[in-house]
Amino acid sequence: MTTSMRIMTDNPLNAETPAARLRSWITPNAVFFDRNQGQIPDAPADLDTWRLTIDGDVNQSLKLDLDRIQSLPKAIVANTLECSGNSRSLLEKRAPGNPWTIGGVGNAVWGGIWLRDLLNKSGLADRAAHVAFEGMDTPLGKSRIKFVRSIPIEKAMSSTLLAYEMNGDPLPLKHGYPLRALALGWTGANCVKWLNRITVLERPFKGFFMDQVYRVFQKGQMPASGEVVTAIRLNSIITRPLAGERLKKGDVVVLGAAYAGEGRVAQVDVSTDHGASWQPAEFIGPDEPYAWRQWQYVWRPDRGGDHTLWSRAVDDQGGQQPMSATWNFLGYGNNGVDEHAVRVVVT
Amino acid sequence: MTTSMRIMTDNPLNAETPAARLRSWITPNAVFFDRNQGQIPDAPADLDTWRLTIDGDVNQSLKLDLDRIQSLPKAIVANTLECSGNSRSLLEKRAPGNPWTIGGVGNAVWGGIWLRDLLNKSGLADRAAHVAFEGMDTPLGKSRIKFVRSIPIEKAMSSTLLAYEMNGDPLPLKHGYPLRALALGWTGANCVKWLNRITVLERPFKGFFMDQVYRVFQKGQMPASGEVVTAIRLNSIITRPLAGERLKKGDVVVLGAAYAGEGRVAQVDVSTDHGASWQPAEFIGPDEPYAWRQWQYVWRPDRGGDHTLWSRAVDDQGGQQPMSATWNFLGYGNNGVDEHAVRVVVT
Numbered sequence: 001m002t003t004s005m006r007i008m009t010d011n012p013l014n015a016e017t018p019a020a021r022l023r024s025w026i027t028p029n030a031v032f033f034d035r036n037q038g039q040i041p042d043a044p045a046d047l048d049t050w051r052l053t054i055d056g057d058v059n060q061s062l063k064l065d066l067d068r069i070q071s072l073p074k075a076i077v078a079n080t081l082e083c084s085g086n087s088r089s090l091l092e093k094r095a096p097g098n099p100w101t102i103g104g105v106g107n108a109v110w111g112g113i114w115l116r117d118l119l120n121k122s123g124l125a126d127r128a129a130h131v132a133f134e135g136m137d138t139p140l141g142k143s144r145i146k147f148v149r150s151i152p153i154e155k156a157m158s159s160t161l162l163a164y165e166m167n168g169d170p171l172p173l174k175h176g177y178p179l180r181a182l183a184l185g186w187t188g189a190n191c192v193k194w195l196n197r198i199t200v201l202e203r204p205f206k207g208f209f210m211d212q213v214y215r216v217f218q219k220g221q222m223p224a225s226g227e228v229v230t231a232i233r234l235n236s237i238i239t240r241p242l243a244g245e246r247l248k249k250g251d252v253v254v255l256g257a258a259y260a261g262e263g264r265v266a267q268v269d270v271s272t273d274h275g276a277s278w279q280p281a282e283f284i285g286p287d288e289p290y291a292w293r294q295w296q297y298v299w300r301p302d303r304g305g306d307h308t309l310w311s312r313a314v315d316d317q318g319g320q321q322p323m324s325a326t327w328n329f330l331g332y333g334n335n336g337v338d339e340h341a342v343r344v345v346v347t
Numbered sequence: 348m349t350t351s352m353r354i355m356t357d358n359p360l361n362a363e364t365p366a367a368r369l370r371s372w373i374t375p376n377a378v379f380f381d382r383n384q385g386q387i388p389d390a391p392a393d394l395d396t397w398r399l400t401i402d403g404d405v406n407q408s409l410k411l412d413l414d415r416i417q418s419l420p421k422a423i424v425a426n427t428l429e430c431s432g433n434s435r436s437l438l439e440k441r442a443p444g445n446p447w448t449i450g451g452v453g454n455a456v457w458g459g460i461w462l463r464d465l466l467n468k469s470g471l472a473d474r475a476a477h478v479a480f481e482g483m484d485t486p487l488g489k490s491r492i493k494f495v496r497s498i499p500i501e502k503a504m505s506s507t508l509l510a511y512e513m514n515g516d517p518l519p520l521k522h523g524y525p526l527r528a529l530a531l532g533w534t535g536a537n538c539v540k541w542l543n544r545i546t547v548l549e550r551p552f553k554g555f556f557m558d559q560v561y562r563v564f565q566k567g568q569m570p571a572s573g574e575v576v577t578a579i580r581l582n583s584i585i586t587r588p589l590a591g592e593r594l595k596k597g598d599v600v601v602l603g604a605a606y607a608g609e610g611r612v613a614q615v616d617v618s619t620d621h622g623a624s625w626q627p628a629e630f631i632g633p634d635e636p637y638a639w640r641q642w643q644y645v646w647r648p649d650r651g652g653d654h655t656l657w658s659r660a661v662d663d664q665g666g667q668q669p670m671s672a673t674w675n676f677l678g679y680g681n682n683g684v685d686e687h688a689v690r691v692v693v694t
Contacts, residue, residue, distance in 0.1 A: 024515035025423050026373065026456045031515075073600050076372050076632030076641050109373045109633065167514065168371035168378075253420050285423030286456065288633050294423055 005031060008098045012036035012140055013174070016086075016103030022239045023255050025285040025294055027106030029172050035083045035104065035188050037147040037209070038137035044177050045136065045194070052162075052179060056132070056199035059123030066164065066178050072113045075161055077184060078291035080107040080259045084187040084214055084229045088331035090339040095331025102237045102340065105259070107292050110182055111165030116157045119200070124153070127202040131156040133181045133192035134199070143208070150205035151183050151190055151230075159184040159262070159290075162195065184290045185262035186230050187332075189214045204228075216328045226328070232261030234321050235335035236268055236295075236313040238342045246345050252299045256281070258313040259292035266316040270297040272309055275323070281311070301346040309342045352378060355445045359383035359487055360521070363450030369586045370602050372632040372641055374453030376519050382430045382451065382535050384494040384556070385484035391524050392483065392541070399509075399526060403479070403546035406470030413511065413525050419460045422508055424531060425638035427454040427606045431534040431561055431576045435678035437686040442678025449584045449687065452606070454639050457529055458512030463504045466547070471500070474549040478503040480528045480539035481546070490555070497552035498530050498537055498577075506531040506609070506637075509542065531637045532609035533577050536561045551575075563675045573675070579608030581668050582682035583615055583642075583660040585689045593692045599646045603628070605660040606639035613663040617644040619656055622670070628658070648693045656689045 005015040015034040017027065047066050054062040085097045086104030098104075115131070132150035139146050151160065161182040164171050171177045176193030183190040189209070204210060210228070217226030236258035241247055258265045269278035281295040301307055313321045325336035352362040362381040364374060394413050401409040432444045433451030445451075462478070479497035486493050498507065508529040511518050518524045523540030530537040536556070551557060557575070564573030583605035588594055605612045616625035628642040648654055660668045672683035 021515070023421070024456065024458050024512055026515035028515040071600060073645060074370070074602060074631055074641075074643055078633055109371065111371050165371055168368070168373035168375045253418060255421060284421055286425055286633060286635050288635075294421075296421055298420060 005034070006103065008100070012039055014098045016100055017106055019102055019239045019242055022103065022105070022237065022257055023294070025107060025291070026167060027108060029108070029166050029169060029175065032106045032108065032175065033083060033104045034174060036137065038139045040174050041136055041194060044173050047178065050178060050196065052195065053197045054118055054122045055197070056201055057125035057128045058119070058200050059125065062118065062122050069113055069162070069179070070164060072117060074111060075114050076109060076111045077161055078107065078109045078286065078288040079182055079184050080105065080232070080290060080292040081182070081188055081191065082232045082259070084189045084332045085330070087334040087339060091325065091327060091331050091334050092339070093327055095329065097330060105237075108167050110161060110163040112161045112163035112179075112182070115160040115162055115181070118162070118198070119157060124200060128153050128200045130201045130204045132199045132201055132205040133195055134197040135176070135192045135194035136196050137194050145208045147192065147209055148205055148207055149190055149192055149209055150201060151186070155183055155186070185232055187232055189229060213330060214332070215330070216332055219329050221329070229332050232259060233333045233335040234260045234263065234265070234313050234315050234319055235340070236311040236321060237340055238309055238311050241342065241344050243342045244344065246347050247301070249301065249304065249346060252301065254297045254299050254309060256295050256311050257292045258295060258311070260313065260315045262290070263315040263317065263319065264289065265293045265313050267314040268293070268295045269312050269314070270299070270309065271312070272299055272301070272307055274308060275310065278312065304346045307344050307346060309344065310337050311340065312337045352381070353450065359386055361445045363447055364453055366449055366584075366586045366589055369450065369452070369584065369604055370641070372454060372638070373514060374455060376455070376513050376516060376522065379453045379455065379522065380430060380451045381521060383484065385486045387521050388483055388541060391520050394525065397525060397543065399542065400544045401465055401469045401547075402544070403548055404472035404475045405466070405547050406472065409465065409469050416460055416509070416526070417511060419464060421458060422461050423456060423458045424508055425454065425456045425633065425635040426529055426531050427452060427579070427637060427639040428529070428535055428538065429579045429606070431536045431679045432677070434681040434686060438672065438674060438678050438681055439686070440674055442676065444677060452584075455514050457508060457510040459508045459510035459529070462507040462509055462528070465509070465545070466504060471547060475500050475547045477548040477551045479546045479548055479552040480542055481544040482523070482539045482541035483543050484541050492555045494539065494556055495552055495554055496537055496539055496556055497548060498533070502530055502533070532579055534579055536576060560677060561679070562677070563679055566676050568676070576679050579606060580680045580682040581607045581610065581612070581660050581662050581666055582687070583658040583668060584687055585656055585658050588689065588691050590689045591691065593694050594648070596648065596651065596693060599648065601644045601646050601656060603642050603658050604639045605642060605658070607660065607662045609637070610662040610664065610666065611636065612640045612660050614661040615640070615642045616659050616661070617646070617656065618659070619646055619648070619654055621655060622657065625659065651693045654691050654693060656691065657684050658687065659684045
């Protein structure tokens with residue numbers, strides 16, 4: 001059983017959590033997935049000089065140090081974060097980008113302040129429509145484009161955290177110390193790390209990371225014509241047994257997780273006969289908005305040989321995880337039941 | 348602001364979490380309080396030879412290795428653990444034992460198996476009334492008495508976990524690797540670490556740690572005549588500002604936690620005028636059975652100088668934290684509002 005991170009690229013660091021470490025509700029900081037566009041800062045920001053700037057279409061620009069931020073009303077929120085491209089490598093048809101299996105996801109309890117409290121302090125101009133986040137990481141690649149992303153003002157005002165704490169520890173350097181944006185229930189691309197500037201805009205930020213990537217589009221289409229990747233899609237994963245595992249006859253406790261972005265997971269069903277029948281799984285562990293549910297299902301294989309395990313999540317609006325993901329050119333949002341199947345051998 | 352552990356004794360290790368590290372819902376494993384009677388094992392148990400034995404008044408004794416334990420249905424539970432003697436040093440009248448302030452408490456998300464699943468597997472004899480836990484730590488002190496504790500069969504069958512995971516990580520060595528008992532909502536004394544033997548008994552285990560300590564009794568009374576320390580009492584703590592902190596005029600965000608053992612915290616009120624008036628605090632963070640609630644209250648001091656902050660928790664049965672704890676000879680269960688007051692200076 002592999003329990004160390006699977007590194008996909010070194011510079012920038014992109015690494016996923018092994019499935020066995022996704023079996024608990026809390027994903028420890030040390031094994032939380034790494035997704036970077038730029039180079040992680042070499043050293044933690046110097047808090048004597050670090051400031052968060054709020055500017056743009058506001059009545060009053062602000063500059064705050066970390067002490068000031070931590071002196072504001074605190075929010076503590078469980079939130080499951082997923083990379084936009086998570087599970088991309090499980091698609092039948094190849095898509096470019098990091099070859100994530102299921103480990104570009106994790107759940108943490110974050111502490112910070114509500115972005116709306118800051119925006120209310122600065123005062124929004126009437127034309128304010130989007131909020132752009134900029135971080136301190138150094139851009140990589142030839143074009144040296146900063147990773148700037150913006151989210152709609154409605155999301156910024158309703159459910160976006162500026163987090164300085166992760167699972168009770170100060171935000172680790174590689175997860176954005178001292179501060180990161182967390183658009184709750186949205187993919188990691190919307191959650192800029194090493195945040196030091198928040199700019200209120202009258203339209204979405206224009207740039208490579210808004211218009212060329214993190215868009216759902218088909219081959220031959222203009223990327224910018226595609227929908228922006230925002231909320232995490234309803235999905236379920238099997239974390240035990242592991243793919244290819246050889247199992248002895250007898251009861252097998254199947255473990256997994258299910259998540260729904262801004263929604264709530266209401267049910268998870270398991271099929272061991274390619275969908276001919278589905279059995280309900282049992283939820284285990286905390287039940288919190290924005291956070292995944294862990295589940296288990298006791299399976300008694302009726303024969304030796306190859307078996308395929310499927311899990312399928314249903315949300316509280318009756319939405320159902322699709323049997324197969326809708327393919328798109330960059331392979332975002334793969335939440336297909338079939339792509340997340342686990343094949344095992346009973347001996 | 349001190350953020351390192353406050354070590355009270357070295358051998359055995361007894362150390363409390365600094366108040367500033369109790370501000371989040373999750374208490375990280377690295378700063379979770381340490382309470383030991385014996386010597387922490389030098390090295391993790393060898394899993395090739397480690398076994399959990401279940402014996403005594405059962406139909407069938409069992410010996411299980413960790414793989415077998417981890418192959419059983421999993422439970423994931425948030426549980427706030429508190430030392431029986433936590434806050435002892437805040438009592439007005441001195442009591443012997445480690446001088447805990449408020450840091451003998453912490454909250455973790457634990458993974459393991461339900462003890463009832465094992466006991467059902469072994470089959471309980473009709474006379475089964477108590478369940479004793481024995482660990483692998485080496486006794487210290489002249490008398491070399493093992494730390495053995497038993498709990499009633501009703502608690503063992505309803506809400507006792509055998510935990511192998513703490514905040515998503517394998518149980519750390521100093522917190523009982525590979526396995527510890529967790530009588531949910533009960534004090535640490537009922538949650539034996541380095542567990543390797545569970546013995547079902549027809550009466551409570553007899554011994555020093557059952558009859559001489561972890562009993563609520565008054566001076567001159569026989570310890571064994573006192574009630575056994577079991578469930579954690581309703582309590583609230585203030586984690587910010589810290590005692591003695593000097594605050595500037597203006598809004599002060601007061602942070603704290605409240606917990607109720609097997610109960611649920613329903614409300615926390617704050618008084619800054621010695622109880623003449625009480626204002627409701629706001630809950631922040633996850634709301635789970637057995638786990639504490641984080642709360643905050645925005646306070647605007649009306650004058651400079653000395654101030655005393657009080658917090659008072661109410662449970663969902665209307666039970667209220669007492670203004671002052673009921674003193675007992677060993678200083679257990681101090682949950683007094685006044686003892687947990689924080690005095691600060693506004694400049």
